[in-house]
Amino acid sequence: MILEKEKLRANLDRVIWDIEEARVARSEHLIVQLVVVSKYTEIENIKTLYELGQRNFGENQVQQLAQRVEALDELPLAWHMVGTLQKNKINKLIDLNPVLIHSIDSLELAQELNKRLESKGRTLSGLLQINSSYEASKSGIKPEEAIDIYKQIQESCPNLTLKGVMTIGAHSEDTKEIRESFERTYKIYEQLQKSGATICSMGMSGDFKLAIECGSNMVRIGSRLFES
Numbered sequence: 458m459i460l461e462k463e464k465l466r467a468n469l470d471r472v473i474w475d476i477e478e479a480r481v482a483r484s485e486h487l488i489v490q491l492v493v494v495s496k497y498t499e500i501e502n503i504k505t506l507y508e509l510g511q512r513n514f515g516e517n518q519v520q521q522l523a524q525r526v527e528a529l530d531e532l533p534l535a536w537h538m539v540g541t542l543q544k545n546k547i548n549k550l551i552d553l554n555p556v557l558i559h560s561i562d563s564l565e566l567a568q569e570l571n572k573r574l575e576s577k578g579r580t581l582s583g584l585l586q587i588n589s590s591y592e593a594s595k596s597g598i599k600p601e602e603a604i605d606i607y608k609q610i611q612e613s614c615p616n617l618t619l620k621g622v623m624t625i626g627a628h629s630e631d632t633k634e635i636r637e638s639f640e641r642t643y644k645i646y647e648q649l650q651k652s653g654a655t656i657c658s659m660g661m662s663g664d665f666k667l668a669i670e671c672g673s674n675m676v677r678i679g680s681r682l683f684e685s
């Protein structure tokens with residue numbers, strides 16, 4: 458559905474206000490970046506949010522990302538890949554030149570990405586995805602293995618620049634469980650700051666305030682912005 462500019466403005470204002478409230482509650486010094494996840498919405502709405510000041514957009518499928526990068530070619534947008542990356546889509550993703558891939562979920566994927574980047578003479582920034590809720594349906598590295606794998610990627614993948622971590626909050630009605638998944642991820646992020654990590658990507662429409670309270674500095678929000 459294509460939304461009126463005023464509707465999108467109201468949704469955006471509310472999200473920004475909520476981010477601001479949670480951010481200040483955590484720390485005046487915390488800076489939180491908003492990535493608009495546009496996977497369920499129309500290109501027109503992306504253009505409108507661009508006019509309203511947004512620059513960072515995310516998609517979870519390479520195919521749709523490609524269509525949008527092409528359709529919005531004339532706008533100076535920064536594209537994020539937030540979804541699981543299939544090995545056979547790696548070349549295509551690299552050619553789209555995203556600003557950040559949030560979903561590096563195994564050492565094998567990192568090494569495959571690095572190999573293709575090397576052959577193209579390119580580099581790419583990414584986050585290590587952590588399965589902080591231990592859910593079988595979610596991809597990502599087990600929390601206990603995260604630090605070790607992060608360092609292995611840094612050592613073995615010179616064309617892939619790790620910038621931090623990403624997680625999806627626990628799928629639960631219980632706030633305590635969701636909080637634990639975020640806290641677990643933040644602890645890993647804190648330890649990785651010594652290794653150069655600067656991004657802790659966590660929080661979606663339903664849980665971004667909680668994620669920021671737990672230290673997130675990058676939220677990925679879709680449905681809340683596109684409510685009609």
Ligand SMILES: *Cc1c(COP(=O)(O)O)cnc(C)c1O
Nearest residue numbers: 494517539661662677678679680
């Ligand atoms: C879809 C998606 C989001 C945004 O989810 P909403 O609940 O619509 O805000 C964030 N992160 C990832 C990885 C997603 O796939």
